[in-house]
Amino acid sequence: MKFLDEYRDARLARGLVEELRRTVTRPWVVMEVCGGQTHSIVRHGLDRLIPSHVELVHGPGCPVCVTSLETIDKAHAIASRDDVIFCSFGDMLRVPGSRGDLLTLKGRGADVRVVYAPFDCLRIARDNPARQVVFFGIGFETTAPANALVVQRAKLEGVTNFSMLVSHVLVPPAISAILESPENRVQAFLGPGHVCAVMGYTEYEPIAARYRVPIVVTGFEPVDLLQGILMAVRQLEAGRHEAENQYGRVLSREGNAPAQELIHAVFEVCDRKWRGVGTIPASGYRLRKEYRDHDAELRFEVAEIATSESPVCISGPILRGAKRPTDCPAFGTECTPQRPLGATMVSAEGACAAYYASGRHLVLPA
Amino acid sequence: MSSTPFGDCPLPILDHKQILLGHGSGGTLTSQLIESVFLPAFGNPVLDRLDDQAVVELPGGRVAFTTDSFVVTPLFFPGGDIGHLAVNGTVNDLAMSGARPLYLSAGFILEEGLAIDDLRRIALSMRDAARAAGVQIVTGDTKVVGKGSGDQVFINTSGIGLVPPGVLVSADRAQPGDAVLLSGTVGDHGMAIMASRESLGLGGTIASDTAPLHELVACMLDACRDLHVLRDPTRGGVAATLHEIAGRSGVGIEIDEGAVPVRDDVRGACEILGFDPLYVANEGKLVAFVPAAGADVVLAALRAHPLGRDAVRLGRVTDEHPRHVVLRTAVGGSRILERPYGELLPRIC
Numbered sequence: 001m002k003f004l005d006e007y008r009d010a011r012l013a014r015g016l017v018e019e020l021r022r023t024v025t026r027p028w029v030v031m032e033v034c035g036g037q038t039h040s041i042v043r044h045g046l047d048r049l050i051p052s053h054v055e056l057v058h059g060p061g062c063p064v065c066v067t068s069l070e071t072i073d074k075a076h077a078i079a080s081r082d083d084v085i086f087c088s089f090g091d092m093l094r095v096p097g098s099r100g101d102l103l104t105l106k107g108r109g110a111d112v113r114v115v116y117a118p119f120d121c122l123r124i125a126r127d128n129p130a131r132q133v134v135f136f137g138i139g140f141e142t143t144a145p146a147n148a149l150v151v152q153r154a155k156l157e158g159v160t161n162f163s164m165l166v167s168h169v170l171v172p173p174a175i176s177a178i179l180e181s182p183e184n185r186v187q188a189f190l191g192p193g194h195v196c197a198v199m200g201y202t203e204y205e206p207i208a209a210r211y212r213v214p215i216v217v218t219g220f221e222p223v224d225l226l227q228g229i230l231m232a233v234r235q236l237e238a239g240r241h242e243a244e245n246q247y248g249r250v251l252s253r254e255g256n257a258p259a260q261e262l263i264h265a266v267f268e269v270c271d272r273k274w275r276g277v278g279t280i281p282a283s284g285y286r287l288r289k290e291y292r293d294h295d296a297e298l299r300f301e302v303a304e305i306a307t308s309e310s311p312v313c314i315s316g317p318i319l320r321g322a323k324r325p326t327d328c329p330a331f332g333t334e335c336t337p338q339r340p341l342g343a344t345m346v347s348a349e350g351a352c353a354a355y356y357a358s359g360r361h362l363v364l365p366a
Numbered sequence: 367m368s369s370t371p372f373g374d375c376p377l378p379i380l381d382h383k384q385i386l387l388g389h390g391s392g393g394t395l396t397s398q399l400i401e402s403v404f405l406p407a408f409g410n411p412v413l414d415r416l417d418d419q420a421v422v423e424l425p426g427g428r429v430a431f432t433t434d435s436f437v438v439t440p441l442f443f444p445g446g447d448i449g450h451l452a453v454n455g456t457v458n459d460l461a462m463s464g465a466r467p468l469y470l471s472a473g474f475i476l477e478e479g480l481a482i483d484d485l486r487r488i489a490l491s492m493r494d495a496a497r498a499a500g501v502q503i504v505t506g507d508t509k510v511v512g513k514g515s516g517d518q519v520f521i522n523t524s525g526i527g528l529v530p531p532g533v534l535v536s537a538d539r540a541q542p543g544d545a546v547l548l549s550g551t552v553g554d555h556g557m558a559i560m561a562s563r564e565s566l567g568l569g570g571t572i573a574s575d576t577a578p579l580h581e582l583v584a585c586m587l588d589a590c591r592d593l594h595v596l597r598d599p600t601r602g603g604v605a606a607t608l609h610e611i612a613g614r615s616g617v618g619i620e621i622d623e624g625a626v627p628v629r630d631d632v633r634g635a636c637e638i639l640g641f642d643p644l645y646v647a648n649e650g651k652l653v654a655f656v657p658a659a660g661a662d663v664v665l666a667a668l669r670a671h672p673l674g675r676d677a678v679r680l681g682r683v684t685d686e687h688p689r690h691v692v693l694r695t696a697v698g699g700s701r702i703l704e705r706p707y708g709e710l711l712p713r714i715c
Contacts (some may be wrong), residue, residue: 008696008697009697043695044696044699048699091640114711116639222695222696223697359692359701359704
């Protein structure tokens with residue numbers, strides 16, 4: 001398949017691994033920021049192909065994982081109402097809050113629907129004028145433009161029975177938080193390709209300069225990832241620290257200007273609590289005042305819910321790159337995708353779930 | 367002017383367009399449904415007797431017997447419908463023992479309000495599928511549940527078939543050294559269903575692969591009597607099937623990701639939704655475990671049949687890592703193929 005097979009080409013991949021082997025002279029720790037990158041690395045076994053000098057640690061870029069327990073509980077409370085049709089991306093449904101997950105709620109009779117495009121919610125809202133249609137608006141900058149557009153359209157067209165439970169998160173503040181952490185080991189980052197397709201990577205240049213870390217914005221296919229790793233290691237070996245672009249076929253330095261305008265018209269930056277990490281200042285989006293009529297949190301007055309995580313779970317350090325899934329005693333035993341204890345086991349793109357799906361809880365043959 | 371104090375005496379309405387609870391009452395409406403929908407579709411000398419059971423002749427030998435229930439939304443999808451699935455699914459379950467399928471039963475649970483035209487269309491699909499598979503539907507049952515207690519139509523089919531002498535196919539017979547063959551592209555059925563659910567708006571170029579596989583199996587058995595394992599990878603896809611076989615036989619399985627045939631449109635849809643085609647359902651494919659010495663002839667026999675023309679050698683059985691399926695990735699890495707753990711859910715981005 002065009003635009004896919006080229007980036008999974010075994011010969012190209014081997015060439016990049018060889019080049020990496022020739023380039024690396026000492027140990028380096030590189031973090032891939034995005035859950036999609038983690039998933040691809042583990043799925044294709046890339047971390048086992050590259051020289052052992054290069055350690056890959058997995059970042060916080062799984063929007064499903066980092067959505068706070070409180071937000072999931074709010075979603076649960078809203079979706080439980082008889083007058084509500086609750087719409088969500090599929091992989092959010094299995095994420096357990098402290099009162100259970102949305103899939104179980106659906107099984108008990110709540111009207112919970114999987115949508116692929118947020119725009120479907122407007123159609124559902126028009127088709128069900130007597131009911132409240134709520135969309136679970138989560139994600140990084142990648143999903144923000146489409147979510148912004150839906151809210152804007154709902155306001156413009158007077159679809160008053162539509163609202164959004166917004167829990168958007170932003171990548172650059174999370175990278176800064178990791179670098180500020182005293183336990184930080186990360187020496188270079190593979191930046192989030194799809195986030196930067198929207199936002200460009202100008203925001204990453206001051207971070208690279210300030211913390212003296214290479215940031216290579218990277219795609220998601222094996223050849224992309226291997227090339228991104230090689231570019232990061234070349235910078236490390238040469239003592240450079242720049243924001244570079246591996247994913248040039250998709251994104252430019254400035255990103256997608258109309259999408260950014262749309263985001264800023266509808267959302268404003270706010271503090272956001274990340275599951276497993278805590279509150280990071282200025283790390284999320286919420287709806288601007290003009291769009292508050294479509295804010296599900298205000299419409300349904302879901303009270304702040306106090307929650308607590310499992311004491312065993314180490315998803316916080318995993319999301320910060322300080323630990324790996326296999327460092328956790330509960331991994332694959334007490335904690336599995338069927339019964340996740342914490343954030344990183346809940347979505348396919350969470351580091352623990354990616355490890356589990358690829359059998360890393362089992363002993364792999366030599 | 368009325369001729370009676372109550373107006374014209376109304377005759378009972380017989381020409382209903384929708385299923386009513388009365389169609390399951392055992393009375394006139396039930397008989398009418400059987401005579402207008404089921405007998406015209408399925409009629410044969412055994413069924414036409416309308417006894418409480420079918421009495422059929424079987425030559426001596428080993429009998430394969432299976433049952434399966436079918437619930438699918440939407441009822442009609444590109445490449446087939448619930449009727450095709452209900453016949454082919456049970457035919458294939460029989461065929462995976464090496465059996466020649468002979469007779470099926472068909473039980474219908476209908477939801478009040480179902481359009482009778484839809485039911486007729488499903489019955490005619492079942493007729494066509496049964497003809498194509500060379501089986502007869504010889505007994506059946508119909509029940510009606512109230513609106514909201516079902517989802518339009520549920521169908522159960524049971525089937526019996528005869529296993530030829532000397533054939534012993536079972537999921538516990540995979541042995542180290544066996545070749546693992548796959549009869550064609552994976553993921554077609556699951557993605558056809560997914561794409562035809564309007565909420566995903568993927569359009570409809572992908573068609574289900576629903577097909578009866580017993581002839582293909584017969585061709586394989588002609589090539590090599592000693593097939594060890596046959597399975598049709600339906601729900602959970604090839605991954606779930608291989609997992610089950612590795613567990614039942616206590617062996618390790620190694621497969622090559624690069625060998626897995628996937629249609630471009632199926633692959634594209636899987637990429638968009640974040641699915642691995644190895645976990646997506648098929649309804650017209652089989653996985654075969656064959657002694658290494660017979661692998662080439664069986665592969666040739668598969669490829670000579672229209673339903674197996676895209677067949678591949680997928681991998682091999684090993685005595686290493688028992689009960690695990692290891693996938694060699696196209697770029698040279700490896701991973702353990704885990705068992706799927708629930709419904710496939712599209713991912714966020």
